[in-house]
Amino acid sequence: MVNRTPVIAVIGAGIAGLEAARQLSGLGYEPVLIEKAPAVGGHVAEWNRLFPDMAPAADLLQSLEAGTSGIRTHVDTEIASLGRLKDGYSLILSNGETLLCDAVLFATGFHLFDASRKEEYGYGIYDRVITNRDLEQWFNTRHDPRVGKPKAVGFVHCVGSRDVKAGNKQCSKVCCITAIKEAIEIKEEFPDAEVYCFYMDLRLFGKKYEDFYIRAQRDLGIHFIRGRVSEVGEAIDGRVVVKAEDTLSGKPVKVTLDLLVLMAGIVCNPDAQHYARELGVAVDEDGFLKSRDNLGAVIESSRPGVFFAGACTGAKTVPETLAEARSAALAIHQYFNKRR
Amino acid sequence: MMDFGFKLSPSSAVNLDTVDRARYDRLVQLVPDARTCIDCGSCSATCTAAPWSGMSVRKVLLGLQRGRDDEVDAMLSKCMLCGKCTMVCPRGINTRQLILTLCRLDRKGEVVR
Ligand SMILES: Cc1cc2nc3c(=O)[nH]c(=O)nc-3n(C[C@H](O)[C@H](O)[C@H](O)COP(=O)(O)OP(=O)(O)OC[C@H]3O[C@@H](n4cnc5c(N)ncnc54)[C@H](O)[C@@H]3O)c2cc1C
Ligand code: SF4
Ligand code: SF4
Ligand code: SF4
Numbered sequence: 001m002v003n004r005t006p007v008i009a010v011i012g013a014g015i016a017g018l019e020a021a022r023q024l025s026g027l028g029y030e031p032v033l034i035e036k037a038p039a040v041g042g043h044v045a046e047w048n049r050l051f052p053d054m055a056p057a058a059d060l061l062q063s064l065e066a067g068t069s070g071i072r073t074h075v076d077t078e079i080a081s082l083g084r085l086k087d088g089y090s091l092i093l094s095n096g097e098t099l100l101c102d103a104v105l106f107a108t109g110f111h112l113f114d115a116s117r118k119e120e121y122g123y124g125i126y127d128r129v130i131t132n133r134d135l136e137q138w139f140n141t142r143h144d145p146r147v148g149k150p151k152a153v154g155f156v157h158c159v160g161s162r163d164v165k166a167g168n169k170q171c172s173k174v175c176c177i178t179a180i181k182e183a184i185e186i187k188e189e190f191p192d193a194e195v196y197c198f199y200m201d202l203r204l205f206g207k208k209y210e211d212f213y214i215r216a217q218r219d220l221g222i223h224f225i226r227g228r229v230s231e232v233g234e235a236i237d238g239r240v241v242v243k244a245e246d247t248l249s250g251k252p253v254k255v256t257l258d259l260l261v262l263m264a265g266i267v268c269n270p271d272a273q274h275y276a277r278e279l280g281v282a283v284d285e286d287g288f289l290k291s292r293d294n295l296g297a298v299i300e301s302s303r304p305g306v307f308f309a310g311a312c313t314g315a316k317t318v319p320e321t322l323a324e325a326r327s328a329a330l331a332i333h334q335y336f337n338k339r340r
Numbered sequence: 341m342m343d344f345g346f347k348l349s350p351s352s353a354v355n356l357d358t359v360d361r362a363r364y365d366r367l368v369q370l371v372p373d374a375r376t377c378i379d380c381g382s383c384s385a386t387c388t389a390a391p392w393s394g395m396s397v398r399k400v401l402l403g404l405q406r407g408r409d410d411e412v413d414a415m416l417s418k419c420m421l422c423g424k425c426t427m428v429c430p431r432g433i434n435t436r437q438l439i440l441t442l443c444r445l446d447r448k449g450e451v452v453r
Contacts, residue, residue, distance in 0.1 A: 152357075196356070214431075217376045221368070223356075223405070226379070246354060248379050249402050255356035 005030045006102040006336050009091055011275065013073060014042020015064060015318060016310025016325045017107035022067040023329035024105075029336075032099060033073040034091070036271070040065065040075065042109050043311075048139035050318060051181045052208035060318070082278045088305070089279070103305045103332055104279065106289055107325070108272040110311040113160030113168065113264040121156060121262055122232045128240045129232065129260045131159075132175065135182055150193050150258035153186050154242055155179040156229045157199040161265030170286050172265035173315035176203045179263045180212045180222075187220045195222045196255060198229045198244050206317060225253060232260060266315040281306050288314045299328040307332055354406045363442075364404035366449030371438045376431045377401050383425035383435055393418035397425050397435045400442070409447050416443060 006029050010017045013035035021031040039045065041064075047057040078094040082104075091099040115123040115131045122129045130138075130146050138144040157179055161172040176199065183195050197216075202224070204210050216222040227244040235241050239256050246253045268287030276283050282302040284290035289312050292300040299308050309328040310321040368375045377398065384396035395418040403412040416439060425435040444453040 214376055218372055221375060246406065249354075249399075249406055249408075251406065252353040253356055253406075254353060 007032060007100065008103045008105055008332060009034060009089065009099055009101040010105045010107055011079065012036075012042065012107035012109055012310075012312070013040035013068075013075070014107060014109045014310065014321075015044050015060070016109065016312070016321045017042075017105070018064040018068050019322050019325035020105055020107060020309050020329050021071050022064070023326050024332060025068075025071055027329060027333050029332070031071055031105075032101065033068070033071060034077055034079060034093065034099075035073065035075045036078050038076050040068075040073065043112070044318065046133060046140075047136045049181075049185070051177050051212065052206065054181075079275065082275055084279065103307065103335065105307045105309060105328055105332065106272060106275070106301075106312045107309045108269050108275075108312045110266045110288075110315065111269050113166065113172075113267045115159055115262045115264045117166060118159055118163075118262075120231045121159065121229065121260075122234070122240065123262055126232065126234045126240050126260075127238060128234075128258060129262065131262045131264045132178055132182065133264065135186075135261050139185065147259060150186075150190055152194045152196075152239075152255065152257045153183075153190070153259045153261065154196045154198060154229075154255065154257045155183055155261045155263060156242075157197065157202075157263050158228065159262040159264050160267065162200065168265060168267050168286070170314070171203060172263075172267075173203065173205075174317055175263040175265060176201075177206065177209045177212060179261075180204070180209075180216050182261065183222050184212065184216050184220060187216075187222060193258075195220070196257075197222060197224050198242070199224060199226060200228050227253070266311065269312065272312050276301075279303065279306055284313075286314070288312065299324050299331055305335065307335075359405070359407040360447075361405055361407075362449040363409070363445055363447055364401075364449075366445055366451075367404065367438070367442055370441050371434065373431065373433045374401060374438050377433060378431060380430060382428040382430060386424045386428045388422050388424060389418045389420055395419055397429075397438065400439075404442075412442075 008031045010021050010031050010033050013033045021033050024031040041061045044057050050057050080092045080094050083090045088102045089104050138147050160166045187195050227247045229244045231243050233241045240260050241256050243254050273283050282290040289308050291298045291313055307328045309325040384390050384398050387395050389395040395415045400412050400415050419439050423436040446452045
């Protein structure tokens with residue numbers, strides 16, 4: 001290896017990319033952030049308050065951005081092509097620049113499932129049906145005529161997740177807790193509203209998540225109905241009629257709502273698959289990037305010199321993503337130490 | 341009435357727009373923990389009366405929220421107040437107290453006893 005500071009291409013400047021770049025720069029390397037969107041921050045930039053402490057997403061991003069202020073960052077930039085060299089990689093960027101680097105870190109994150117693909121739920125057809133993303137945006141901007149002043153609100157879990165027909169058999173992991181968080185926020189905003197969550201299983205694995213559930217039940221009287229929404233229709237007054245089976249009593253249930261929020265799931269980012277193929281890196285059967293192993297080497301790809309951080313390998317929470325970003329930076333450090 | 345050899349069964353569907361939850365709403369004012377039931381079924385599994393009477397605290401709570409008052413009252417009448425269900429509830433609900441409270445409420449949720 002040449003005697004210069006190793007350059008690491010970090011693809012994606014969501015929280016994974018930002019945190020990894022900050023750590024790499026602290027370890028004495030030269031990370032270069034390549035972000036497709038006009039601004040950094042990824043999905044977290046679209047959210048309002050984050051579970052489990054309800055901290056503003058903007059605060060987290062502010063501190064991550066402050067930590068990466070000196071780092072070379074290309075926004076609004078895509079990768080036109082990626083090539084393997086003898087001792088590194090060459091990336092041709094959409095701005096015409098060529099970037100030669102010694103390692104590549106994928107921080108390309110996830111895509112939110114396109115809820116209009118589940119036509120039976122009426123997203124994009126009925127005015128009162130929105131997604132988790134739309135609701136977070138409403139909390140940020142307070143501009144969305146679809147929200148109004150609802151008296152009855154429903155949340156549909158597992159939209160596009162745990163659904164072979166939608167091509168995603170995996171669980172998105174964060175949408176149960178997000179649904180409960182958003183249901184609580186809606187109930188606090190509109191205390192007179194009846195709020196219903198339609199779930200198949202409640203998967204509340206993380207620290208303090210069960211507390212959200214108990215609070216939603218006991219303090220706010222949010223109704224939890226175990227059954228997958230089968231179809232949504234529009235009533236003559238523009239409200240939506242939701243049908244499901246209450247599988248605990250074995251009876252069909254029906255309810256008319258002013259607002260229905262679909263918990264769109266976390267699915268793979270096709271860009272990452274494309275780059276992975278160009279670099280000869282394995283993709284898993286769920287479409288996410290495939291870790292060298294799922295216990296001890298989640299942040300390593302099947303190729304030395306190519307690393308992963310965050311939701312590019314599967315659904316992750318913010319703390320998990322940040323921890324992976326740090327561990328990827330350390331793994332890259334060890335990789336260069338061995339080569340020296 | 342003429343017998344045509346068939347009959348119409350009433351729909352078993354639950355309409356959550358119209359279901360009357362007055363008794364449940366009153367119960368949870370008096371025993372707020374009742375709302376935290378997770379339908380685990382421990383109470384019914386351990387219940388001394390369940391095997392021959394169908395008593396189930398879980399089903400009582402669910403029935404109250406789905407307007408199934410007849411079934412709820414039939415179950416309540418079978419309880420022996422032994423308190424085993426309270427000992428097993430993972431949410432720490434005082435189910436015996438819940439049953440006693442419920443027995444004092446009429447269908448409109450008024451305290452009558
Ligand atoms: C509705 C919802 C609410 C959530 N709320 C919380 C919460 O409250 N608390 C919590 O802990 N977690 C929450 N999460 C999870 C959280 O969003 C993720 O943990 C986090 O976004 C993962 O960060 P990431 O950087 O790995 O991916 P992303 O946020 O997806 O960022 C990836 C970045 O890479 C860029 N990129 C993608 N492809 C390319 C390309 N080809 N070239 C260049 N750049 C590219 C993207 O533009 C993006 O900026 C929530 C998730 C959802 C769906
Ligand atoms: S986290 Fe919950 S809502 Fe999301 S896919 Fe898994 S079970 Fe469904
Ligand atoms: S108190 Fe009643 S419901 Fe509870 S276990 Fe005893 S008989 Fe069953
Ligand atoms: S044991 Fe408690 S939580 Fe479980 S079903 Fe009975 S009342 Fe509900």
